[in-house]
Amino acid sequence: xxxxxDGRELQPPExxxxxxxxxxxxxxxxxxxxxxxxQPHPLFxxxxxxxxxxxxxxxxxxxxxxxxxxx
Amino acid sequence: xxxxxxxxxxxxxxxPYRFFLTAPLFGVVAGILLAWLGESxxxxxxxxGALALTHLLAVGFMLQAMTGAVMQFVPVAAGxxxxxxxxxxxxxxxxxxxxxxxxxAAFLSQQGWLFRLAxxxxxxxxxxxxxxxxxxxxxxxxxxxxxxxxxxxxVGLAVTALLGVTLAEGLAGEAAWPLLELANVHAAWGLGGWxxxxxxxxSYYVVPMFQLTPAYPVGLARWLAPTLLVIxxxxxxxxxxxxxxxEQGVLLAGLAVAAGFAGVTLWLxxxxxxxxxxxxxxxxxxxxxxxxxxxxxxxxMALFPDLAEHPRAPYWLGVxxxxxxxxxxxxxxxxxxxxxxxxxxxxxxxxxxxxxxxMKEMIAERAMVAQMRVHFAAVIxxxxxxxxxxxxxxxxxxxAVSCAMLGWNLIQAARFYRDFxxxxxxxxxxxxx
Numbered sequence: 327x328x329x330x331x332d333g334r335e336l337q338p339p340e341x342x343x344x345x346x347x348x349x350x351x352x353x354x355x356x357x358x359x360x361x362x363x364x365q366p367h368p369l370f371x372x373x374x375x376x377x378x379x380x381x382x383x384x385x386x387x388x389x390x391x392x393x394x395x396x397x
Numbered sequence: 398x399x400x401x402x403x404x405x406x407x408x409x410x411x412x413p414y415r416f417f418l419t420a421p422l423f424g425v426v427a428g429i430l431l432a433w434l435g436e437s438x439x440x441x442x443x444x445x446g447a448l449a450l451t452h453l454l455a456v457g458f459m460l461q462a463m464t465g466a467v468m469q470f471v472p473v474a475a476g477x478x479x480x481x482x483x484x485x486x487x488x489x490x491x492x493x494x495x496x497x498x499x500x501x502a503a504f505l506s507q508q509g510w511l512f513r514l515a516x517x518x519x520x521x522x523x524x525x526x527x528x529x530x531x532x533x534x535x536x537x538x539x540x541x542x543x544x545x546x547x548x549x550x551x552v553g554l555a556v557t558a559l560l561g562v563t564l565a566e567g568l569a570g571e572a573a574w575p576l577l578e579l580a581n582v583h584a585a586w587g588l589g590g591w592x593x594x595x596x597x598x599x600s601y602y603v604v605p606m607f608q609l610t611p612a613y614p615v616g617l618a619r620w621l622a623p624t625l626l627v628i629x630x631x632x633x634x635x636x637x638x639x640x641x642x643x644e645q646g647v648l649l650a651g652l653a654v655a656a657g658f659a660g661v662t663l664w665l666x667x668x669x670x671x672x673x674x675x676x677x678x679x680x681x682x683x684x685x686x687x688x689x690x691x692x693x694x695x696x697x698m699a700l701f702p703d704l705a706e707h708p709r710a711p712y713w714l715g716v717x718x719x720x721x722x723x724x725x726x727x728x729x730x731x732x733x734x735x736x737x738x739x740x741x742x743x744x745x746x747x748x749x750x751x752x753x754x755x756m757k758e759m760i761a762e763r764a765m766v767a768q769m770r771v772h773f774a775a776v777i778x779x780x781x782x783x784x785x786x787x788x789x790x791x792x793x794x795x796x797a798v799s800c801a802m803l804g805w806n807l808i809q810a811a812r813f814y815r816d817f818x819x820x821x822x823x824x825x826x827x828x829x830x
Binding site: 343 | 475
C-alpha cells in the first residue's frame, strides 16, 4: 500500500518532518510519495545521505511528485 | 533518478549567520547616526550625512544580509555548489564590514583617501563574490524564473560596484565626470538591478513555500528581470551627459515594474491557501506597500514638479525604498530563514529517526511581533520626517531600537542552535561532525 504525504498545504519544515517520520518506518519494499509545490533540495540531501533513491515528476499544476524508496 | 545527485551539502551554518548577525548592527549605527545628525542629514540628497546613512543601509545592512542569503540559497534551493563557502565567507564578510565602514567614514569626513580605500576594498570583495556566486548560479542545473532573476541580479551587483568605485574615485579626486548622472545610474542598478531582482528571484521560491500562496504568474516571473534589465540600460544612457527627454518615463517604468511585482505579491498573499498571518507575511506586506508607494510618489512628483524639487523629496523616496521596502522584506525573510536553517542543520546532526525542535521555539513569536511594531513605527516616523524634519531624530532612535531588537532576536536563534547542538554532542559519545 503506497504511503502519500501531501505537503502542498504545509509550511516548511512540516513536510520534511512528516517525511522523516514516514521514512523511519518505511519497509524496504515500499514506496513513499511526496507531493510538493517546490523542488525540496534539503529532502534530497537527507535521502542521499541515508541511502534512499527517488524519482521526481512535475505535474501540470506545478506539483512535484517525489517517489522514494530504499536504495 | 533525479539528476542532482552530485550536489554537496549546504555550507556550515556559520557562513550565512555571520552575515545575518552583522547586518542589524549597521542598522543600529544608521539609526544612531540619524538621531545624532538630525535635520541636517535630510536637508539634501547630497549632504555627507544622507549619503552615509544611505550606504549604512544599502551596503551595511542590505548587502550583508543579501550576501549571506545568496551563499545559503544557492545550495539549499537551487542545488548549486558554492566554491569553498567557509573560505569565501572568511574573506568577504570582514571585507564588507571594513569597506562599508570606510565608505561611511569617507562620506562623513570627505577624505579622498578614505573614498579610495573603501572603493578598493568593496570592489575586491564584491568582485570576488560575483565570481563565486555567479559561477555557482551558472553551473547549477536548476532552471526557471528564480535562477534567471538571480543571475541578472549578480550582474546588477557587479555594475553597481563598478559604478560605485568610479564615483568614489570621482569624489576622491578632481575627475570631471558627470557625478550626478553616475550616481543616478549607480542607485538604479543597486536598488533595481541587484536588490529588487534578488528579492524577486528569492520571492518566486520562498513566498509560495513559506506563505502558502499560489505560485507567481509565469508571465510576470519570466519577464520581470529582462524588462527591468532593458529599463536599466535605457536609464544608463544619461551617463553620456545629456539627460534625454524620455528619462522621466524610464524612471516611472522602472518603478512600475517594482510596483507590479509588489502588487502581485500582495494579491498572492490575499489568495494564500492557509490563513496563517505571521510576522514574515506582515513584513512583506509592509515592504510591498512601500514599493507601490514609491511609484505613487513618483507619479505625483511628475504631475507636481514643485514637489519633486523639494529638497526632502529624495529623502521621502529613499525611506520608502530602503527602510520601508528592502529592510522590511529582508527583516521578514530573516525570521523564516534563520529558524529554518537551525532546523535543517540540527536535523543533519540528528539523522533519521529523531526530529529537531519546532521552528516556533527558535525565535519567540512575541519578540518578532514586538520588533515588527517598532520597525514600522520607525518607518512611519522616518516618512513623517519629510514633512516635519524635527521628527527625524526620534525616528533615527526608534529605527536603531528596531534593528537592535532584530539583532537580539537573531542572536537568540543562533544561541538556540548552539545550545541544542552542544546538548546533543554531550549526550552522544560519537556525534556527527
